[in-house]
Amino acid sequence: MTAVDERPEAEIGKARRRKEDAHLITGRTRWTDNLSVPGMLHLAMLRSPMAHATITSIDPTDARSRPGVVAVFTGADFKDVQGNVPCAWPVTPDMVNPGAPSLAVDQVNFAGECVAVVVARSKAEAQDALEGIDIEYEPLPPVLDMDQAVKDGATLVHPNTESNRSYTWVFESGAAGTGAPIDDALRDAEVTVSRRFVQQRLIPAFMEPRAVMVEPSGEGVTVWSATQIPHILRVMLALTLGLPEHKVRVIAPDVGGGFGGKIPVTPEEIISVLVARRLNKPVKYTESRSESLMAAHHGRDQLQDITITATRDGTVTGLDVHLLADMGAYLRLVGPGVPILGAFMYNAIYKIPAYRFVCEGIFTTKTPTDAYRGAGRPEATFAIERIMDELAVELGMDPMELRRKNWIKHEEFPFTTVAGLTYDSGNYEAATDKALELIGWNDLRAEQQERRDSNDPVQLGLGISTFTEMCGLAPSRVLGSLSYGAGGWEHAAIRMLPTGKVEVVTGASPHGQGHETAFAQIVADKLGVAFEDVELIHGDTASSHKGLDTYGSRSLAVGGIAIVNAADKVIEKARKIAAHLLEANEADLEFSGGKFRVAGSPGSEVGIADAALAVFAAHNLPDGVEPSIDAEATYDPENFSFPHGTHLCAVEIDTETGMTKIRKYVCVDDVGTPINPLIIEGQVHGGLAQGIAQALFEEAVYDDAGNLTTGTFVDYTLPSAADLPSFTTERTETPSTTNPLGVKGVGEAGTIASTPAVVNAIVDALRPFGVNDIRMPATPERVWRAIHGGGKHRAAGGTTAYGGASTSTSDGDGGDLQ
Amino acid sequence: MIPAPFEYVRPSSVAEAVSAIGAAGEDGKILAGGQSLIPVLRLRLAYPTTLVDLGRVAEMQGVRDDGDAIVIGAMTTHHDVMHDPLVAEHAPLIAQATGTIADPQVRHRGTFGGALSHADPAGDLGAVALALGCEFVASGPGGERRIAASEFFHDYLTTALAPDEVLTQVRVPKLGAGWSSHYEKFNRVAQAWSIVGVAALVRRDNGSIAEARIGLTNMGSTPVRAAAVESALAGADVGSVAAAAEHAADGTNPPSDLSGQADYRQHLARVLTKRAVLAAVGS
Amino acid sequence: MTKINVKVDGVSYADEVEPRTLLVHYLREQLGKVGTVVGCDTSNCGACTVDLDGRSVKSCTVLAVQADGGEVTTIEGLAGPDGELDPVQQAFHENHALQCGFCTPGMIMAVRDLLRENPNPSEDEIREGIEGNLCRCTGYQNIVRAAQAAAGVKS
């Protein structure tokens, strides 16, 4: 027997450099737009310049005669076959889904909706020919403001509906039996604080624009797409277009970021499949950035009416949440469910006895919304962390003391919350104490006082966000109870090659998260093989046939466990072989470091690689044992995992200009057992940047007519390196007890926690000026208006007012400074 | 996105450039560094039939000394302007303001003359040219003429240049002793254009301010001089800068857009003027 | 069609291009150099950054005809003949300065240019030196670290 080499140390916990880097840093990439197949044609989309209009005529004759043009299709050409862009989440039984054509047929409902597609030999010729399509619209009034949209007599977005309300989803702890009735809490409150917060519309703005290439073959198609969800896309294409599922192959090659933005099935994907099949030619479509900002789904966009009640001594007694959530013009794949995911998180880390959550999903004539990093949970965390600060002010209490008084103590876990979730573990005290020390809280408070006393034009503000999130989406039964159209399990397979190398197949579909590295670390430890000997196979329904893809911080906490379970099965199968080869009893074998040994008798051993070779040769196997030690597993989590952390932010505000500068940002996150600290840190950094960008920089703005004003990166201002600070990121480690690795998700933590930390810091800096809220993004102009308008004003001034200039007073006191 | 098709000509002298632009007619367009024009073409916001690329007109590149002025060729890139020793010596304000434009890649291609000809009121160089009292040298079918900075900017993206004229160089008068300067730019993200910018030139004499020239970026449809501040500063001491700067927005008519409404811009003009002047005088 | 001669990553090419062809499209579509990517239409993202005659440029904002007679280096031309990585590429790997990797070719080209001009940049100088390159994944912190590490190697 040749034994495998002794492996030096555990892989789990090691800051391994990433396997996936090699091709990315040298430009040997396979982005969808890099690919081509022989005979491929190019598509260009004609998009509606109107937010809301009926199409009175379309004449593509001129376009069809342009050089290089193979075909032009309009909605009329596909109306009988295109079905609807799928929505898999009917959150209530009576949810209204008016349907979503891929190519508009007779009405457009947002600016950017596809109305025709040109197919040409080259991309340039396709784009040139767009100008040859003669199309006329009869404008309808745009519907931009949710408060207005739900009023009686409001213009309807969709003619086949009775109101612009798609659904109303309600949770109430008294009725659910998870807590006391909210009405009692509201009635008996000693202290009540209410606020309306605005979650502005954001754009995921992944750096790789979406692209799709389709090659038809007989009854089926092969689809390459810049998607987060190759497996779901396959099923949905089959269902939507009536294609035989086994003839549909979907490949997600290199995918350049997603952040939720590549979750839905898109009209462009469906159109590309329809065109490829109609012409029986391969086609490719790659969106421009302008198209992406306008038509790829947006995120957030909720109005949050929040009421918190407490006793005078600072014990929170109730939380009442009412949301209006903008669905945009259509319901996308999981769009209706996004705000509902927040339902479980508003109570956050606190012991709140009574809770109500009501969410209304509203149609407007804007780009459809769907998941954006955090999906529902950032909104919830923002609202609770902001209102806790306001409650602290009302009570005259230190905001951290108020939090300490109400949060779940570490010895109280597992803890079942008023929203009905059971948090398995956590230690909020430890994370908070560490964060306070790292940032030098007391010194900063002292400096703040000095600056206040001396009327320094630069004021200092300190913001807190103590957060938790539920991640590892999701236990299938929970999704079922929320009427989601699929489960939340994940699949994995491990294939043992004769030379001892290992192929791991996962149903997760990475696009930057480092799965190839982290999963290899897990498998290396489990099977006792070298990190280098593990290869991950993913993102192609032909080779990784089963899976539910990557979103909701689920890859590690769900997909990783499926891999662990598959590895356990491999070991059990190999054990039989080893016992046979060692002529020992299976029960007497112990497995460690990749080797089976008979307990208590060192010397003779069989490595897992030996077992792999033995089943390959299959010359000498025990009776009745198949010649394979490969295994598959599908893991459905019993519960979510609950990462948590304390984020602290210190901002300096130039009160003369309103400019906010982050002076220091410290976070201590608890993501359970770390698999790869390097990757965790990277995920946190990126999340922080996006959360901070919501607080300070980004907003999708529409004008009165419903056109996106922030339609390029000139106006949709993503922060550059020069606009962000260096972060101090640390960890505490409280292993999750809901999975065998003890891991929790990390993909969204930074985004969820950072937005309220920044806004709380800004408001803290401005309290002496009578300011008690600030609209996001807290642009210099808004901050300046808040300071100079006094506390009454919520600084909605500026043309970036919520919902467009015409609706800038949607909260009643917003636009009064204009 | 891909620009609509156009013809391309590449003259190698000013004379050739002028005749190429004349031949191209009204749908011809000059291409300098392309950093403003090419994005416009990609978004198909313009459809020129011919581009006349000035990239190989050697006589339009570089900076030279011409006695009482330095002469900056219109095709000198932002990057080269920033690092030019003559500019550093005689017009550090230009180097400083140019350093705030866009990012390194854009500055490697974008040109001094292109930015001024483009005449975006949010562009940083117009206010600087106004404050410095530059002279613009243009060549057209009728020969060469000089245009004072105060006459150059007509409106949003509109200059005194005729459609068949080429801006060939900009003459920057050398300032005598005692002058100092500062460019104060305010924007939301690093790469963005100015919400407001202030170019301040100050001559000190015996501790007080003898003369000041203030140019404002993005406070109207063209760059403007803050005349009221200039007169308030003449002969003033440093202690009265803040009061003088209160006049910075007098008579201005700034735009309202996503980055700020007019009244906010006017406020910023006052604050930034104070800061620019104080920085220029070194306090 | 206009005739151009360019040297890209050490290889000379003579090609006919439409004048409207952007340098990045010429690289990607005519030369198959798809390592350089397009992320926007307004010269903001920097994903398309390459070296043109020794200086970083956004290849989406240069016409192929403007590069006539010039020398272009792309991300694909950095590694040595035996695959040895450029110090900036190596530093990106070591410091986990990329996640999805879409911004990475442009970022690496921008950092190389920065270090060419300023071999010992401060953190602020690095941040400003790459302000023309957007990254949505990393929060930039590890990119800054990679630049610092590469500066250490180079100086």
Ligand SMILES: Cc1cc2nc3c(=O)[nH]c(=O)nc-3n(C[C@H](O)[C@H](O)[C@H](O)COP(=O)(O)OP(=O)(O)OC[C@H]3O[C@@H](n4cnc5c(N)ncnc54)[C@H](O)[C@@H]3O)c2cc1C
């Ligand atoms: C991301 C980004 C950020 C930017 N930020 C800033 C900023 O903060 N501040 C700022 O000032 N600028 C900024 N710019 C613009 C930059 O300065 C441009 O380089 C400049 O505006 C145009 O110069 P160009 O040489 O590229 O001209 P081109 O784009 O080639 O031409 C611009 C216009 O001027 C005309 N033109 C050019 N040269 C001449 C000439 N010699 N004679 C007659 N007409 C001519 C052209 O026909 C065209 O209409 C930014 C650009 C980008 C892409």
Ligand code: FES
């Ligand atoms: S693609 Fe060139 S800057 Fe974005």
Ligand code: FES
């Ligand atoms: S690594 Fe994804 S955009 Fe930078």
